[in-house]
Amino acid sequence: MSVKPLTIGELTARIPVIQGGMGVGVSLSGLAGAVAAQGGIGIISTAQIGFREPDYHKNPHEANLRAVRQEIIRAKELAQGGIVGVNIMVATQNYEDYVRTAIEAGADLIISGAGLPVTLPDIAAGASSQGRSHSVKLAPIVSSLKSANVIFKYWMKKYDYLPDMVVIEGPLAGGHLGFTKEQLQDIPGMHYEEEVERILKAVKAYGAEQGKEIPVVMAGGIYTGEEAAYWISRGLQGVQMATRFVTTEECDAHPAFKQTYIDAGEEDIVLVKSPVGMPGRAIRNAFLERAEKGPIPHGRCFGCIKTCKPADTPYCITEALIRAVEGDVENGLLFCGSNACRSDKIEKVEDILGEVADALK
Structure with missing residues (x-):
C-alpha cells in the first residue's frame, strides 16, 4: 500500500486523515491549522465556539458567529495552503447562520451530522453566490445505510446535487452518537463492518450514476496508523481521527x-x-x-x-x-x-500524521 492522497473535488490532502471536529473549544484554529499545515484536513468545531468572546454571556449567538469567522481565518493562516473545514451539527440552533458564516469566512469543507443535513446544499448555494471564488465542499456524516440513502435521494431530487464526500461515523466515536444506548452496549453484535460495506457500495453506485467521484471516510475508534491503514485497505479513501489529536501540543484544550x-x-x-x-x-x-x-x-x-x-x-x-x-x-x-484510555503522552500533530503515512507505505 502507498500513501494515496484524499481528493475531494479540486481539494487534495497529501495524507488521507481528517482531524475530527471536537467541541466545545477542543478543535479550534490551533489544532485545525496545524493538521492542515502537515498535509491532513483540519476541522474546527463550531459548537459554542464563541465562549471566550467578552460578550458571550450576553450575546452568545453573535459571539459564536464572530468566533467562527476569526477561527477560520486564523486556521487558514496557519495552514500554509492546507485544507481547513468546519463541523457544524444539524441540531445547532440557527444552523443556517453557522453554515453561511463559515462559507463567507473561507471554509473549504463543511462536515455536518447530529441530524440529517437535508438543507445543506441550499444554504451553501446561497452563501457561495455571495462572492466566493470557489464552491465549498459538503460532507454529511452518516451512521447507517438508511441515513445515507435519505440524504443522497433528497439532495438529488431537491437540489440535483450529490455529496462531495461522506463520513461514516461508527459506534466507537466520541461525543454525541447516532446509535441507541443498547446498540452501544453490544458493539460486536452490531456487525458494523458489514454496514460500512453496504454504505460504501451505495455511495459508489450513486457516484457512478452521476459520473462523480465521492470519497468515503471512516470515523470512530481509529487511533493508530495501522488502524487507519486497515480501513483504507477495505476500500475507503481516508479516515477521520479525533481522540488521538486531543493529547497533542497543538490541541486548543487546557x-x-x-x-x-x-x-x-x-x-x-x-x-x-x-x-x-x-x-x-x-x-x-x-x-x-x-x-x-x-x-x-x-x-x-x-x-x-x-x-x-x-x-x-x-x-x-x-x-x-x-x-x-x-x-x-x-x-x-x-x-x-x-x-x-490509550493516550499516554503529549504528542505533536506532525508525528501522528507521519505515523499514518508510514503505515500506508
Missing part, C-alpha cells in the same frame, strides 16, 4: 483536559445520556457522579441545541463542556472517543 485523557483507564470511559437526548461517551469524573444523583442547577440558556429544554435539562451541557475545556475537569463534561 492542559488539564489533555491530562485527563492520559490518566483515564478503560473503566473510566462510560456511556452517558446527554441533556439533548442523545447517547454519548465521556470520561467518568465527579461531575458525572453528581449528575447521576439529580439535576445540577444552571444559569441562562445559551441556545446551543434545538432539542434542549432548559427547564427540564439535568444540567447545562454548554456550561459543562466549557468548564472542562478551560481546565475545571472535575466539574465539567469530558466527551471522548472509545480510545481515550
Whole structure:
C-alpha cells in the first residue's frame, strides 16, 4: 500500500486523515491549522465556539458567529495552503447562520451530522453566490445505510446535487452518537463492518450514476496508523481521527483536559445520556457522579441545541463542556472517543500524521 492522497473535488490532502471536529473549544484554529499545515484536513468545531468572546454571556449567538469567522481565518493562516473545514451539527440552533458564516469566512469543507443535513446544499448555494471564488465542499456524516440513502435521494431530487464526500461515523466515536444506548452496549453484535460495506457500495453506485467521484471516510475508534491503514485497505479513501489529536501540543484544550485523557483507564470511559437526548461517551469524573444523583442547577440558556429544554435539562451541557475545556475537569463534561484510555503522552500533530503515512507505505 502507498500513501494515496484524499481528493475531494479540486481539494487534495497529501495524507488521507481528517482531524475530527471536537467541541466545545477542543478543535479550534490551533489544532485545525496545524493538521492542515502537515498535509491532513483540519476541522474546527463550531459548537459554542464563541465562549471566550467578552460578550458571550450576553450575546452568545453573535459571539459564536464572530468566533467562527476569526477561527477560520486564523486556521487558514496557519495552514500554509492546507485544507481547513468546519463541523457544524444539524441540531445547532440557527444552523443556517453557522453554515453561511463559515462559507463567507473561507471554509473549504463543511462536515455536518447530529441530524440529517437535508438543507445543506441550499444554504451553501446561497452563501457561495455571495462572492466566493470557489464552491465549498459538503460532507454529511452518516451512521447507517438508511441515513445515507435519505440524504443522497433528497439532495438529488431537491437540489440535483450529490455529496462531495461522506463520513461514516461508527459506534466507537466520541461525543454525541447516532446509535441507541443498547446498540452501544453490544458493539460486536452490531456487525458494523458489514454496514460500512453496504454504505460504501451505495455511495459508489450513486457516484457512478452521476459520473462523480465521492470519497468515503471512516470515523470512530481509529487511533493508530495501522488502524487507519486497515480501513483504507477495505476500500475507503481516508479516515477521520479525533481522540488521538486531543493529547497533542497543538490541541486548543487546557492542559488539564489533555491530562485527563492520559490518566483515564478503560473503566473510566462510560456511556452517558446527554441533556439533548442523545447517547454519548465521556470520561467518568465527579461531575458525572453528581449528575447521576439529580439535576445540577444552571444559569441562562445559551441556545446551543434545538432539542434542549432548559427547564427540564439535568444540567447545562454548554456550561459543562466549557468548564472542562478551560481546565475545571472535575466539574465539567469530558466527551471522548472509545480510545481515550490509550493516550499516554503529549504528542505533536506532525508525528501522528507521519505515523499514518508510514503505515500506508
